[in-house]
Amino acid sequence: MIWIFPLLVLLYLTLTRRWRSKNEPPLDQGLIPWLGHALEFGKDVPKFINRMKLKHGNIFTVRVAGRYVTLLLDPHSYDAVINDSDSLDFSPYAQVLMRRIFNLELPLQQPAKAKAMMTRHFLGMNLSTLNSTMSRHLRSLLKSEMLHNQRNWKEEGLFNLSYGLLFKAGYLTLFGGEQNNNKPDPSKVYEEYRKFDDLLCKLARGTLKAEEKKAAQTVQTRLWELLAPAGLTDDSGSDTWLHAYRQLLQEDGVDEETQRKAMLMQLWASQGNVGPAAFWLLGYLLTNPEALVAVKREFGQLSQMEDSGTPLLDRPMNTPVFDSVLEETLRLTAAPFITREVVQDKILSMADGQEYLLRKGDRVCLFPFISPQMDPEIYREPQKFKYDRFMNKDGSVKKDFYKGGKRLKYYTMPWGAGANGCVGKQFAINAIRKFVYMLLTNYDLELCEPNAQMPEINASRYGFGMLQPEGDLLIRYKPRNTQQ
Ligand code: HEM
Ligand SMILES: *[C@@H]1O[C@H](CO)[C@@H](O)[C@H](O)[C@H]1NC(C)=O
Ligand SMILES: *[C@@H]1O[C@H](CO)[C@@H](O)[C@H](O)[C@H]1NC(C)=O
Ligand SMILES: *[C@@H]1O[C@H](CO)[C@@H](O)[C@H](O)[C@H]1NC(C)=O
Ligand SMILES: *[C@@H]1O[C@H](CO)[C@@H](O)[C@H](O)[C@H]1NC(C)=O
Ligand SMILES: *[C@@H]1O[C@H](CO)[C@@H](O)[C@H](O)[C@H]1NC(C)=O
Numbered sequence: 001m002i003w004i005f006p007l008l009v010l011l012y013l014t015l016t017r018r019w020r021s022k023n024e025p026p027l028d029q030g031l032i033p034w035l036g037h038a039l040e041f042g043k044d045v046p047k048f049i050n051r052m053k054l055k056h057g058n059i060f061t062v063r064v065a066g067r068y069v070t071l072l073l074d075p076h077s078y079d080a081v082i083n084d085s086d087s088l089d090f091s092p093y094a095q096v097l098m099r100r101i102f103n104l105e106l107p108l109q110q111p112a113k114a115k116a117m118m119t120r121h122f123l124g125m126n127l128s129t130l131n132s133t134m135s136r137h138l139r140s141l142l143k144s145e146m147l148h149n150q151r152n153w154k155e156e157g158l159f160n161l162s163y164g165l166l167f168k169a170g171y172l173t174l175f176g177g178e179q180n181n182n183k184p185d186p187s188k189v190y191e192e193y194r195k196f197d198d199l200l201c202k203l204a205r206g207t208l209k210a211e212e213k214k215a216a217q218t219v220q221t222r223l224w225e226l227l228a229p230a231g232l233t234d235d236s237g238s239d240t241w242l243h244a245y246r247q248l249l250q251e252d253g254v255d256e257e258t259q260r261k262a263m264l265m266q267l268w269a270s271q272g273n274v275g276p277a278a279f280w281l282l283g284y285l286l287t288n289p290e291a292l293v294a295v296k297r298e299f300g301q302l303s304q305m306e307d308s309g310t311p312l313l314d315r316p317m318n319t320p321v322f323d324s325v326l327e328e329t330l331r332l333t334a335a336p337f338i339t340r341e342v343v344q345d346k347i348l349s350m351a352d353g354q355e356y357l358l359r360k361g362d363r364v365c366l367f368p369f370i371s372p373q374m375d376p377e378i379y380r381e382p383q384k385f386k387y388d389r390f391m392n393k394d395g396s397v398k399k400d401f402y403k404g405g406k407r408l409k410y411y412t413m414p415w416g417a418g419a420n421g422c423v424g425k426q427f428a429i430n431a432i433r434k435f436v437y438m439l440l441t442n443y444d445l446e447l448c449e450p451n452a453q454m455p456e457i458n459a460s461r462y463g464f465g466m467l468q469p470e471g472d473l474l475i476r477y478k479p480r481n482t483q484q
Pocket of ligand 1: 090111115118269270271273274277334336337338339414415416417419420421422423424425427428465466
């Protein structure tokens with residue numbers, strides 16, 4: 001009977017493997033049944049994808065934990081994926097993540113409705129109100145950081161400083177209304193959120209160890225409690241978006257507990273990326289003196305205008321140098337996956353004329369971090385921060401970048417693209433710009449260790465939006481003598 005065992009193994013391997021048909025992308029299943037490449041994939045995404053790219057080219061299908069994922073790496077062909085929301089649907093995978101990370105199930109049509117409402121809310125006059133509420137909170141939070149040691153340097157990790165301030169200001173703007181006795185302390189929410197943030201990737205991949213699972217449940221429960229009152233009343237004027245979102249959920253019959261879980265999801269979507277982006281930007285400025293000088297010069301001219309007229313912080317700001325610095329920062333540190341589920345068989349036409357069949361039930365994934373963002377054919381010395389990469393000699397925005405002699409439509413993609421692109425982009429840009437402006441014009445800011453280098457990237461966060469550093473970069477700051 002002993003012969004039966006190897007036979008079963010063979011049968012199992014045969015049944016769980018799949019065979020590539022003629023016009024499908026190259027297939028690479030890895031050696032481990034079911035899991036496939038999951039382990040290598042989770043460890044260091046760019047390393048794995050670059051290895052596969054060398055082996056197979058710009059399109060290939062890999063097996064990852066039972067799923068087949070087709071990676072497309074030619075930016076000239078991205079539109080074919082982004083445009084076709086009929087065959088390539090955003091929501092099934094978004095639902096998987098909602099369940100895994102937030103323990104959340106919403107009615108099928110709910111997210112689309114919520115998104116349409118949110119889009120209206122982050123435009124026009126609504127955006128202008130949000131812009132200025134955000135500035136006000138940022139200013140007073142920065143002031144209160146400094147209250148007790150006015151004249152002395154204060155030392156802190158730049159990541160914690162940037163994340164903390166932008167998170168708390170964003171929380172007050174969108175979730176908290178005004179700070180008062182009935183509302184949870186924003187610092188408490190930040191503290192709990194950071195614990196949650198550290199577990200987020202593992203939650204998404206389903207790779208938590210037993211004790212981490214417990215920790216995740218504890219911190220989720222705390223955050224649900226802290227967020228329970230968010231958006232219930234519209235007393236503050238500033239959190240009307242959240243109030244409208246609550247009403248939408250209630251109209252759709254979503255129960256109270258589920259509403260709280262949805263609040264945590266919105267907290268993540270709106271606060272999870274802005275702070276880390278501001279950290280990288282300030283870090284690059286502090287480690288690239290030439291860039292810091294250029295940005296300070298630009299802000300200096302603006303603040304002179306401010307002294308002689310209306311408060312600048314509530315007007316749109318024209319800042320070409322800063323804009324280039326932000327674009328360059330995001331090129332280096334924004335690494336989201338753009339994932340879609342194939343809901344019906346589709347012929348994908350590549351820019352080079354090749355056609356491939358995508359199978360229903362698979363996923364398609366773009367990883368713009370590798371190309372265009374870190375592609376040496378598009379950007380010379382792509383690992384290097386060059387603050388003026390996105391500026392022409394005359395100071396206008398540089399938008400022409402080429403690959404294979406052809407101009408690129410997508411030369412960076414930190415915000416995603418198409419119908420499912422980021423709703424909060426303008427609000428986020430404004431928040432980061434105001435934060436950097438306030439810090440650089442009203443404070444002296446420097447590295448504690450003048451020759452310090454940027455910390456390494458934490459490799460476990462590739463695929464989840466903004467990257468985060470391993471450790472932190474120590475800085476010190478104090479209010480400027482000239483001001484106030
Ligand atoms: C630096 C900051 C930010 C970055 C880098 C960023 C990036 C992104 C990316 C890459 C996507 C997904 C696109 C896709 O899968 O196709 C996205 C979606 C989204 N973002 Fe942002 N985001 C930022 C800030 C914000 C802020 C401040 C808000 C809200 C106030 C926000 C709200 C959203 C929402 C609601 C979606 C989902 C869109 C949908 O359901 O189709 N984001 N963002
Ligand atoms: C995708 O849509 C955009 C705008 O709707 C259009 O300009 C572009 O040609 C389309 N591209 C493809 C490959 O379908
Ligand atoms: C602001 O948002 C609300 C709620 O979605 C919307 O009804 C209104 O039209 C928006 N106002 C403006 C001026 O865009
Ligand atoms: C809000 O900020 C964004 C980004 O800086 C800017 O484009 C927009 O003009 C501002 N909106 C208003 C109405 O001030
Ligand atoms: C991080 O920032 C918070 C305030 O935002 C502060 O309370 C905390 O002490 C900081 N942690 C570290 C390690 O600096
Ligand atoms: C890297 O990120 C993971 C997930 O966010 C976190 O658990 C881990 O502590 C981070 N490592 C370092 C060295 O910061």
